[in-house]
Amino acid sequence: MYDLMLQGAAHVFQPWTLFAIFCGVTGGLVIGSIPGLTSTMAIALMVPLTYAMEIEFAIPLLMGVYCGAISGGLVGAILLNIPGTPASAGTCLDGYPMAAKGQATRALGLAVYSSMIGGVLSGLALVLIAPTLAKVALSFGPWEYFALVVFTFTCISAMSSKGRAVKAFMAAFIGLALALVGLDEASGQTRLTFGFTAFESGFYELPALIGLYAIPQLLADTDDIGRSATMIKINYKLREFMGTFREVMSRKRDLGRSTFLGIVIGILPGVGPGLSNIVAYSQAKRASSQPEKFGTGELPESVMSPEAANNASMGGALIPMLTLGIPGDASTLMMLGAFMLHGIDPGPLLFRDHGDIVWVVFIAFFVAFAFCTLVYHFFIPLTVKAISVPRQYVIPVLLILCTVGCYALNNRMFDVYCFLGFGLLGYFLHIARVPVLPVILGLILGPMAEEQLSLALAFGQGSVLPFVTRPISGTILLISILSLVLPPILGRRRRRKAVEPA
Amino acid sequence: MRTIDLIFSGVYLTVLLIAFTQIGDLREISAASFTSAKLFPQLVLGLGLVMGVIETLRTLFLPSPADEGIGFRQTLAMTFRPRRMLLLALFVIYLAAIKPLGFLIATGIFCFATIALLTPRVTPVSLVIAALVSVCTLALIYQLLVVYLQAFLP
CATH class of the missing domain: 1.10.287 (Helix Hairpins)
Structure with missing residues (x-):
């Protein structure tokens, strides 16, 4: 293990790799701080451009973008009351009121330091949990993997807002159906190509991912052109900013709880920083001795909790992605795409066959957070400027970069047309309020589900019983069913209790 | 809904x-x-x-x-908000124009036209900025993809 760690460290601590992480962090911070441009978009832009790079160089760069973009959301949340990314939605609630009281530097300091601590602690969880889980996952058979895919989809629908669970399932089936398109390797027959030879190779994941995320988002972003949000002016002083570190460290219990919540939510497939920051905020309010002061921008824990949680989710989300090949959230889904682009399939075998790459991920994660902290100390004014860049300059540049990125994958225009086609599909789903993440998960996990189901049936001589009789797959399927059945039952009971007179 | x-x-x-x-x-x-x-x-x-x-x-x-x-x-x-549809239309035209015009020319025109048409109030300054952004984008793409990454352009 130490050999692999040293190999990983040797890859990361190269001057150009460190520079790449630094650039990734800075670029991620800038993109993440612009409201409407998410971390997923930042990684989506970068992944195709890493095609020509060595994986030891590309992964650290993407880790930098990932960490920077998630952290970047806090600037918009605090100074504009608009979260740069959904991961910072909870930060608006108290960060903006605190900044409005003339304490913008304090709010930013609390958010930055708690983000970094949450991120680093989740990195430690990643290093400790991932190898152990990978060892356990080595004993998984096709039944367990299929059960995990089922669990992933049930998890997404269970986490959907009220009345949207069926839509989330429909979205997953759209993704699974799209994954069927092309040549079926087992039978040698083409499926759902409708006579188009271009479809025979199926849809390449990355143009689909980028199209589904980027085009609807950029189209919706045009609504913000010409709108000027009132940004709180900040008189940035480094000493005042650094002074908040002590305040953060004096709230260890809040930090610990939010980080723990962030990691656990991050591990759950399909949900990540977007949910964890809201949950951490509500838990901090519940645990507080002054819950009435939440929303007023007086309490430091109300800013710290969502930020610690959203960054903690990053390490958590990487755990299932690296060990099982199942992404924890949309951004890790893009990271999964990056691994696949470089010919590496994440899963337990990654730890056995490419241990050095795993350590590159671990070490780059910590280095990215270190750079992120450093960049925040000295470039807060830059990120403040990034927020106010007029959207009409950003949108065409991002569309061009997406187009170039999609073309560069295979040097064929078909991928660019797929990017547009998936973008239009994403826009239709956006209008119909159907979540996009299940579509992408279906597209990526579909081939895995089909392969594992075929293997399971072949090994079980056509019997489906092992799915429930094998302890791990049976347990996973049971949890899947419970995650579907329990939330509506509990919700109904809670509503009935609320209606009953005291 | x-x-x-x-x-x-x-x-x-x-x-x-x-x-x-x-x-x-x-x-x-x-x-x-x-x-x-x-x-x-x-x-x-x-x-x-x-x-x-x-x-x-x-x-x-x-x-x-x-x-x-x-x-x-x-x-x-x-x-069907006008700006959304305008951007979509420009992007479709851009993709269709890549082959006949060549990537660099089509990209330059797309970038300039999109910025100019999406800007709420067109002034000489905004047009100069649009031209600058277009040139810088082309330079970045060329430098990054062709020179550094040695990738092919559409």
């Missing part, structure tokens, strides 16, 4: 139904095999159709969630 939900369910069910009928034409791998070429696709499309039917019934017979009180006309107006 009710009408939009019904339109979505209708499109979804139609597409999945067409796919389901297409999958029925597949040949089996072999009679002795435990696995079937049709099993997974039919499972996916069949369950997908069931979900579509459930959602359609839910939309028809259950009240919409409170946060979805947006009317059909509002949704349509939002979908």
Whole structure:
């Protein structure tokens, strides 16, 4: 293990790799701080451009973008009351009121330091949990993997807002159906190509991912052109900013709880920083001795909790992605795409066959957070400027970069047309309020589900019983069913209790 | 949202139904095999159709969630907002123009035209900025992709 760690460290601590992480962090911070441009978009832009790079160089760069973009959301949340990314939605609630009281530097300091601590602690969880889980996952058979895919989809629908669970399932089936398109390797027959030879190779994941995320988002972003949000002016002083570190460290219990919540939510497939920051905020309010002061921008824990949680989710989300090949959230889904682009399939075998790459991920994660902290100390004014860049300059540049990125994958225009086609599909789903993440998960996990189901049936001589009789797959399927059945039952009971007179 | 939900369910069910009928034409791998070429696709499309039917019934017979009180006309107006459609149209034209015009020329024109047309008030300064952004974007792409990464441009 130490050999692999040293190999990983040797890859990361190269001057150009460190520079790449630094650039990734800075670029991620800038993109993440612009409201409407998410971390997923930042990684989506970068992944195709890493095609020509060595994986030891590309992964650290993407880790930098990932960490920077998630952290970047806090600037918009605090100074504009608009979260740069959904991961910072909870930060608006108290960060903006605190900044409005003339304490913008304090709010930013609390958010930055708690983000970094949450991120680093989740990195430690990643290093400790991932190898152990990978060892356990080595004993998984096709039944367990299929059960995990089922669990992933049930998890997404269970986490959907009220009345949207069926839509989330429909979205997953759209993704699974799209994954069927092309040549079926087992039978040698083409499926759902409708006579188009271009479809025979199926849809390449990355143009689909980028199209589904980027085009609807950029189209919706045009609504913000010409709108000027009132940004709180900040008189940035480094000493005042650094002074908040002590305040953060004096709230260890809040930090610990939010980080723990962030990691656990991050591990759950399909949900990540977007949910964890809201949950951490509500838990901090519940645990507080002054819950009435939440929303007023007086309490430091109300800013710290969502930020610690959203960054903690990053390490958590990487755990299932690296060990099982199942992404924890949309951004890790893009990271999964990056691994696949470089010919590496994440899963337990990654730890056995490419241990050095795993350590590159671990070490780059910590280095990215270190750079992120450093960049925040000295470039807060830059990120403040990034927020106010007029959207009409950003949108065409991002569309061009997406187009170039999609073309560069295979040097064929078909991928660019797929990017547009998936973008239009994403826009239709956006209008119909159907979540996009299940579509992408279906597209990526579909081939895995089909392969594992075929293997399971072949090994079980056509019997489906092992799915429930094998302890791990049976347990996973049971949890899947419970995650579907329990939330509506509990919700109904809670509503009935609320209606009953005291 | 009710009408939009019904339109979505209708499109979804139609597409999945067409796919389901297409999958029925597949040949089996072999009679002795435990696995079937049709099993997974039919499972996916069949369950997908069931979900579509459930959602359609839910939309028809259950009240919409409170946060979805947006009317059909509002949704349509939002979908076809002029700026969104303008950007989409420009992007489609850009993709179509890449082959005849060449990537660099098409990209330069697209970038400049999009910035100029999306800017709320066109002034000489905004046009100069649009030109500068276009040139810088082209330079960045060329430098990064062609010189550094040695990738091919469309």
